[in-house]
Amino acid sequence: MADPMKIRANVVGDTTEVKVLMSHEMETGQRKDAQGKTIPAWHIQTVNATWNGKTVLSAQWGPAVAKNPFLSFKFKGGAKGDKVQITWTDTRGDTRTDEATIG
Amino acid sequence: MRSHHRRAAQGVAALFILAAATALGQGSPVDEIAKYRAALQDGNPAELWEARGEDMWKQARGPKKASLERCDLGLGPGVVKGAYSELPKYFADADRVQDLETRLVWCMVTQQGYTEADAKKNPFGAGNDKKADMEALVAYVTSESRGIRMNVPQSHPKEQEAYRIGEKIFYYRGGPHDFGCATCHGDDGKRIRLQDLPNLTKVDGARKAYTTWPAYRVSQGELRSFQWRLNDCFRQQRFPELEFASDASIALTMFLARNANGAEFDAPAIKR
Numbered sequence: 001m002a003d004p005m006k007i008r009a010n011v012v013g014d015t016t017e018v019k020v021l022m023s024h025e026m027e028t029g030q031r032k033d034a035q036g037k038t039i040p041a042w043h044i045q046t047v048n049a050t051w052n053g054k055t056v057l058s059a060q061w062g063p064a065v066a067k068n069p070f071l072s073f074k075f076k077g078g079a080k081g082d083k084v085q086i087t088w089t090d091t092r093g094d095t096r097t098d099e100a101t102i103g
Numbered sequence: 104m105r106s107h108h109r110r111a112a113q114g115v116a117a118l119f120i121l122a123a124a125t126a127l128g129q130g131s132p133v134d135e136i137a138k139y140r141a142a143l144q145d146g147n148p149a150e151l152w153e154a155r156g157e158d159m160w161k162q163a164r165g166p167k168k169a170s171l172e173r174c175d176l177g178l179g180p181g182v183v184k185g186a187y188s189e190l191p192k193y194f195a196d197a198d199r200v201q202d203l204e205t206r207l208v209w210c211m212v213t214q215q216g217y218t219e220a221d222a223k224k225n226p227f228g229a230g231n232d233k234k235a236d237m238e239a240l241v242a243y244v245t246s247e248s249r250g251i252r253m254n255v256p257q258s259h260p261k262e263q264e265a266y267r268i269g270e271k272i273f274y275y276r277g278g279p280h281d282f283g284c285a286t287c288h289g290d291d292g293k294r295i296r297l298q299d300l301p302n303l304t305k306v307d308g309a310r311k312a313y314t315t316w317p318a319y320r321v322s323q324g325e326l327r328s329f330q331w332r333l334n335d336c337f338r339q340q341r342f343p344e345l346e347f348a349s350d351a352s353i354a355l356t357m358f359l360a361r362n363a364n365g366a367e368f369d370a371p372a373i374k375r
Contacts, residue, residue: 003151003154003155004154006150006151019145021146021148021150021151023148023151025230025231025324067148067324068148068151068324070148071146072145072146
């Protein structure tokens with residue numbers, strides 16, 4: 001199973017700044033192994049972020065995102081103690097959800 | 104939304120094109136690499152290793168189903184905070200100078216019941232299928248010394264001996280190219296490809312290099328320990344493989360760590 005994400009969320013003025021590190025190989029499907037065989041694509045495909053259950057970001061990712069990706073975004077609103085939840089799903093159908101409390 | 108470049112080589116190349124286009128080549132490539140590193144520092148994936156290592160430290164593992172929470176890294180059983188800033192050092196129970204990795208192996212054997220061979224089996228990770236527990240533990244323990252000044256001891260005769268041997272190894276030249284560490288790391292302003300080579304014979308260079316390892320290597324997508332760094336420089340030097348946790352590796356680490364004394368530890372860092 002995938003390792004947990006590392007999520008930081010902080011209120012800055014009237015917005016919440018969220019920083020997320022995800023543990024994932026993000027294999028492009030373009031690389032070949034030592035035998036010359038193509039390494040199949042395997043990467044995060046969708047990312048969804050919610051704040052107190054309401055979607056604040058939804059993204060579709062392709063093969064051009066780095067291994068162990070870092071995602072940073074802001075949304076209007078949010079208060080100390082609120083919950084931010086992030087979910088990703090990859091091309092194999094694996095999924096992971098982690099939560100952080102806004103500080 | 105922002106994300107790291109897929110591979111460092113591409114990342115740096117892309118950055119050069121950007122730099123050339125927007126600033127008409129202002130700033131040397133080295134400045135641009137420094138900017139690239141600063142941009143990455145914000146979301147250093149090393150934190151993923153730190154979190155995994157902390158978890159692992161606390162988990163009951165091995166044949167004896169014990170955690171590492173009683174492991175003595177030199178400041179007493181279970182004390183992690185600041186421990187790395189005083190390593191390597193002499194440990195009476197082992198009657199040996201040990202660096203962090205050797206000490207972790209020691210605790211895995213004596214407290215968790217692993218065989219030494221098992222504890223040393225997979226020191227350097229390679230992707231998702233071959234994650235190294237050792238590198239995760241190293242990331243966690245070293246992160247607990249961030250901001251603390253290096254204070255590596257030279258009081259026990261075996262610590263002094265390790266330093267002397269490390270110094271010998273550092274200046275020893277051999278192999279097909281007659282290289283020694285000082286060949287690549289003994290002058291100011293040297294570069295290989297686009298990488299600055301630190302002058303490890305000077306205080307500034309020694310401090311900066313030692314206090315920024317371990318590091319997340321963007322080009323490898325891995326967290327790399329100081330043992331890995333030395334192992335890879337032995338390879339670049341065309342020397343026989345430096346055995347993991349060997350006396351030679353500890354001596355060389357003692358020499359470099361001690362020379363960084365007084366500098367603030369600032370790792371796990373991020374490197375190209």
